Amino acid sequence: MFSVTVRDHMMVAHSFVGDVFGPAQRLHGATYVVDATFRGTALDADNIVVDIGRATELLREVLGELTYRNLDEMPEFAGVNTSTEMLAKFVADRLAARVRDGSLGDGGRRLAAIAVTLHESHVASAAYERGL
Amino acid sequence: MFSVTVRDHMMVAHSFVGDVFGPAQRLHGATYVVDATFRGTALDADNIVVDIGRATELLREVLGELTYRNLDEMPEFAGVNTSTEMLAKFVADRLAARVRDGSLGDGGRRLAAIAVTLHESHVASAAYERGL
């Protein structure tokens, strides 16, 4: 199995509902350093899984919908705890939709899976992996 | 599949028995930077796999049994080479026992697997993954 991983980041504000979150129930924020991994069982005619440049642009586009925003005010997240793991799934699902629409070219359509890891600090991260 | 990873470290002394270890047969030491990953197939009512704060505390407790110690003198490790991979399993098994005991709450009981990576330097690490 092959994979290609590209990294970018986003900076958001949000708050959580639920006693388990302690002080994180207050409005605060986070930088998420995001790793997006694209997996495939074979290389294409150019000898790649996906073009690293295109994958980087695609990740930037998806994170561009979220960065420099207060997630508490976005309709997509009404009534939802925007936890690190939930956001990892959100980014992975958006990437998957774009891949199916051909944003990574025909090669993208042969991908087997996408994994997204959000590093919220130097000591904590969350990830989500899904098939395509 | 979702996962949450938290990082902490421990600083121990130990020695190895066996020609393969060369100079590491002498009493020496290591800082292990430890990543503990908790995997689950679904999010709970709070939209998380495990609370990152609780997971961090649990890892600190488990590493607290080992840090600032000479492993050669601990009864648990009598006659045992405390290799990086063996210690990864030790930490994973301790975390698993705590999770089953409810240390991460009811949500912890729905976890599917635990993976532990011990980074012994900037160029070497070992890991162990197990089901729950």
Added chain:
Amino acid sequence: MFSVTVRDHMMVAHSFVGDVFGPAQRLHGATYVVDATFRGTALDADNIVVDIGRATELLREVLGELTYRNLDEMPEFAGVNTSTEMLAKFVADRLAARVRDGSLGDGGRRLAAIAVTLHESHVASAAYERGL
């Protein structure tokens, strides 16, 4: 010259005033991974500049005043752009005040300088260094 550096982090929300900030004028947030460096020209009787454990606790206390907060609502920052460089100075000044008050013991009083670096992502940071 000797130095000791310890690392911790804080997660805050804030917004900026000024066209130069572009989309960062919106309420957003950041994880700041913070390195605090304590410099001294000589070691004390214990052969250290400052105790790493105490320095870690001191940094955690200072960051504890800021983390999980919306900086826009804190009286200390009314009318102030809480830029990464400004926050580096804020943390350094708080650390310096504590050091002068004896929070790091008598040894702390012999320190020559404090430097604070705030990493706001994997690709950007700001720092401030001052004498004691």
Added chain:
Amino acid sequence: MFSVTVRDHMMVAHSFVGDVFGPAQRLHGATYVVDATFRGTALDADNIVVDIGRATELLREVLGELTYRNLDEMPEFAGVNTSTEMLAKFVADRLAARVRDGSLGDGGRRLAAIAVTLHESHVASAAYERGL
């Protein structure tokens, strides 16, 4: 499942054929920071998967065939795009051949899989994993 990972690097020149590569069609170069992971289901009599020292030497030997070279001029790569993912497979296959030849001792023959990740920058990597 256990694993051991060791890191080294190589510095090569090469160029790509294909419009998708844009400016990377010109002769350029890369440092690949390489992580080689050896997986096994059980520990040997010494309580290890593979000796970290031996694994490090083996990786250095395999990368030694490539480093400080222009890949465009190597017969092995004639007519081939030496993409990061292709090179990950090349290194993994070479490591696998050496393991089967006994370069990691008898323990190596019990390994289940090898994974190789090539980091081409702080924001991009590719990987290949295969069985043994």
Added chain:
Amino acid sequence: MFSVTVRDHMMVAHSFVGDVFGPAQRLHGATYVVDATFRGTALDADNIVVDIGRATELLREVLGELTYRNLDEMPEFAGVNTSTEMLAKFVADRLAARVRDGSLGDGGRRLAAIAVTLHESHVASAAYERGL
């Protein structure tokens, strides 16, 4: 003293002349992960040293002149060993010229110094610092 640091990278081919370089006399390549640091003694009216976004763009422009190229074929480097330290100076001097031309706005003209670090691998880097 304040500073702001931004990171980007470039991928180049080159070779060296001189016995000291050993195998690096052959045509090979490198990824340079580049940190550019801008130092200033005071913050401007917006409470910043330089805008991180603008500084990032400026660094990208300067590295854009070098990336995906064979440095051996560039007139600027004829008869010159493009060592890591020499390239650090080249990038710092280009950044300094742009800052003096106003590329970072009027605030940039108040900068005191620029430092550039080129990381050529996970275990080696070179840097150059100069006044403005």
Added chain:
Amino acid sequence: MFSVTVRDHMMVAHSFVGDVFGPAQRLHGATYVVDATFRGTALDADNIVVDIGRATELLREVLGELTYRNLDEMPEFAGVNTSTEMLAKFVADRLAARVRDGSLGDGGRRLAAIAVTLHESHVASAAYERGL
């Protein structure tokens, strides 16, 4: 000012004397990831400060005197707390002696300063800088 930095590591056991050290008074250990920086005001005829390969070998030789040892049993450290900052000075002084002896060639004799940083974990380090 130019500089070149190379990285290696050592793994040692030791204990500390003094209440300030708390649990670190017990025999324990550490991996020190060591950065050695060589500073010079000018480049030599080869356009370098020091050869990165030679500097790497020199650092390995100096760390080779300490790695895989119990520092408590070494005569050099009798009655001495081998703190991270003290060890940074020890390594810097050893490097300086070798540089003066010509281990880095004639170019080494033109160096202005040496700085050594010991990272004892992902969250703590100590450093020492001295002239030549």
